[in-house]
Amino acid sequence: MDAPALRNLRRSPGAIVGACLLGAVGGASVASPWLAPQPPALVRVQDRLLVPLAVQDGTRHWLGTDALGRDVLSRLLVGARISLFVGLTAVAIGGTVGTAIGLVSGYYGGAVDRVMMRFGDMQLAFPFILLALAVMAVLGPGLGNIIGVLGLTSWVTYARVVRSEVLSVREREYVQSARAAGASVARILFVHALPNVIGTAIVVATFSVASTILAEAGLSFLGLGVGTATPTWGSMLADAREYMTDAWWLTTFPGLGILVTVLGVNLLGDWLRDYLDPRLR
Amino acid sequence: MAPFVVRRFLDSLTVLVGVSFIAFAILFLSGDPTYLMIPENYTRAQITDFRHQMGFDRPWYVQYGDFLGHAVRGDFGVSLRNRIPALPLVLERMPATLELALAAMALSLAVALPLGVVAATRRGTLIDAASMVGGLVGQSTPGFWLGLLLILFFGVDLRWLPVSGRGGIAHLVLPGVTLATYSMGRTARVVRASMLDALGHDFIRTAHAKGLSGAAVVYRHALRNALMPIVTLIGLDFGVLLGGAVITETVFGWPGIGRLVVNAIYEKDFPIVETAVILIATVFVFLNLCVDIAYGYLDPRVRYD
Numbered sequence: 001m002d003a004p005a006l007r008n009l010r011r012s013p014g015a016i017v018g019a020c021l022l023g024a025v026g027g028a029s030v031a032s033p034w035l036a037p038q039p040p041a042l043v044r045v046q047d048r049l050l051v052p053l054a055v056q057d058g059t060r061h062w063l064g065t066d067a068l069g070r071d072v073l074s075r076l077l078v079g080a081r082i083s084l085f086v087g088l089t090a091v092a093i094g095g096t097v098g099t100a101i102g103l104v105s106g107y108y109g110g111a112v113d114r115v116m117m118r119f120g121d122m123q124l125a126f127p128f129i130l131l132a133l134a135v136m137a138v139l140g141p142g143l144g145n146i147i148g149v150l151g152l153t154s155w156v157t158y159a160r161v162v163r164s165e166v167l168s169v170r171e172r173e174y175v176q177s178a179r180a181a182g183a184s185v186a187r188i189l190f191v192h193a194l195p196n197v198i199g200t201a202i203v204v205a206t207f208s209v210a211s212t213i214l215a216e217a218g219l220s221f222l223g224l225g226v227g228t229a230t231p232t233w234g235s236m237l238a239d240a241r242e243y244m245t246d247a248w249w250l251t252t253f254p255g256l257g258i259l260v261t262v263l264g265v266n267l268l269g270d271w272l273r274d275y276l277d278p279r280l281r
Numbered sequence: 282m283a284p285f286v287v288r289r290f291l292d293s294l295t296v297l298v299g300v301s302f303i304a305f306a307i308l309f310l311s312g313d314p315t316y317l318m319i320p321e322n323y324t325r326a327q328i329t330d331f332r333h334q335m336g337f338d339r340p341w342y343v344q345y346g347d348f349l350g351h352a353v354r355g356d357f358g359v360s361l362r363n364r365i366p367a368l369p370l371v372l373e374r375m376p377a378t379l380e381l382a383l384a385a386m387a388l389s390l391a392v393a394l395p396l397g398v399v400a401a402t403r404r405g406t407l408i409d410a411a412s413m414v415g416g417l418v419g420q421s422t423p424g425f426w427l428g429l430l431l432i433l434f435f436g437v438d439l440r441w442l443p444v445s446g447r448g449g450i451a452h453l454v455l456p457g458v459t460l461a462t463y464s465m466g467r468t469a470r471v472v473r474a475s476m477l478d479a480l481g482h483d484f485i486r487t488a489h490a491k492g493l494s495g496a497a498v499v500y501r502h503a504l505r506n507a508l509m510p511i512v513t514l515i516g517l518d519f520g521v522l523l524g525g526a527v528i529t530e531t532v533f534g535w536p537g538i539g540r541l542v543v544n545a546i547y548e549k550d551f552p553i554v555e556t557a558v559i560l561i562a563t564v565f566v567f568l569n570l571c572v573d574i575a576y577g578y579l580d581p582r583v584r585y586d
Binding site: 131222254255 | 292295296297299300303304307310311417418420421422423424425426427429430432433437520521523524525527528531542543546547549551554558561562565566
């Protein structure tokens with residue numbers, strides 16, 4: 001990030017809060033092997049459902065333990081890694097595929113454009129979570145599957161936004177003259193069109209990280225996400241349902257984790273939109 | 282106007298054929314349903330016979346053509362679990378899902394419209410900041426978590442409201458609030474942005490200058506001009522609500538399509554999943570068709586030709 005961007009960031013209170021929230025979640029997830037008081041999978045049935053702050057055998061369980069006596073804080077930290085990893089990689093896939101399709105579709109127009117856009121319409125006709133649910137039901141739970149599904153179901157937004165930008169960029173004089181000078185299509189797309197649309201794509205991507213994290217949590221909650229072996233915030237909430245009335249901490253903390261992360265992303269996204277592309281407001 | 286409606290309608294039909302293909306592809310890729318349908322002691326010859334009888338041994342395009350041919354006549358196959366035709370089984374659940382989605386939509390608009398308008402007219406005040414932060418938090422809260430917290434607080438601790446099943450208005454409150462929260466936050470933010478845009482026009486200054494009351498300027502002049510993006514969002518939001526209903530219905534044991542789909546997925550009853558997906562997509566496509574047509578009436582500047 002360049003200096004003017006940082007200066008602008010410091011003037012926006014929302015962006016500062018967002019950066020702090022994300023920084024905390026990101027930092028905690030990176031440092032989770034050192035921060036976690038216990039291995040996240042360590043089962044100690046004799047320590048089941050300990051309340052937050054309880055000390056047992058010299059270990060302080062800051063956020064309590066679950067029904068199998070596993071330390072909630074340790075599992076939350078691993079969950080943060082999964083959420084951020086799925087959110088970022090899925091968006092990278094969807095963003096790359098969608099931007100590429102948008103570039104080609106907008107530049108060539110005609111039949112290619114019509115087919116791609118109609119295909120996008122079809123995909124948008126499904127409520128996103130329903131499509132993801134149906135595909136996950138066929139593929140089965142798994143980290144790779146969920147990243148693939150969430151990535152490939154999100155290309156349409158990028159494709160549409162990038163396409164409309166390319167449509168106008170295509171007619172500008174500098175693109176016309178580059179074409180007249182014999183520049184290849186790849187050169188025109190990557191050197192002349194892409195820099196003009198990348199800001200918009202980044203803004204879409206930021207908000208998409210937020211919705212992807214929410215979708216992953218929802219699918220994991222239904223048991224169709226990463227799978228039961230890995231602790232994720234969604235699956236922790238699914239497990240917590242059974243003990244909801246006895247152990248409020250099992251329901252409260254994973255949800256707070258999701259809320260804080262998504263809120264951080266959205267706050268940063270708001271600022272980024274105003275900074276990079278005020279027209280999207 | 283009429284040619285536009287016809288063209289838009291044909292577009293919607295093409296999209297629905299595509300939807301049916303995607304739904305079919307998902308079902309087809311899920312594998313041969315034979316083994317879910319036959320008794321375990323069938324011999325190899327009996328299995329071959331059965332597959333032939335059911336048509337599972339034909340190439341995919343023949344099966345898709347067959348599926349589409351039956352689907353347009355309202356035949357979506359039978360549930361693999363209990364051998365009941367899939368369409369009536371899914372249709373039966375439709376009113377419950379629509380009731381929940383409409384309640385959430387009404388609640389979301391009832392809160393978001395005034396909130397967005399007030400935030401825009403009092404830009405920069407504490408009310409503006411508070412409602413926009415509230416909107417962003419609403420947009421960032423996972424619905425199913427909010428649902429669990431509401432159950433815990435209003436259902437278990439206070440015992441004010443029922444936490445499961447469908448019944449009167451009281452049953453609708455908690456799932457409705459849960460489902461509405463996301464779109465409430467999003468709509469409030471769009472209403473504010475759209476109102477700010479409308480309030481910046483010259484005709485607003487003219488309206489003020491000719492001595493109209495503040496309320497008349499805001500509601501008759503600004504809000505009307507701010508409606509377009511809001512109506513678009515409502516159409517799109519309905520899809521979000523129908524999708525969100527899948528999880529909300531599971532949390533609250535609401536007997537709608539969402540819960541039916543989730544259970545069908547657990548039981549690998551794919552004809553039900555396929556039928557439900559196609560029906561929900563149909564409702565959504567039809568609704569957005571209505572939104573497009575409504576533009577012409579809401580905004581005479583939009584010309585269809």
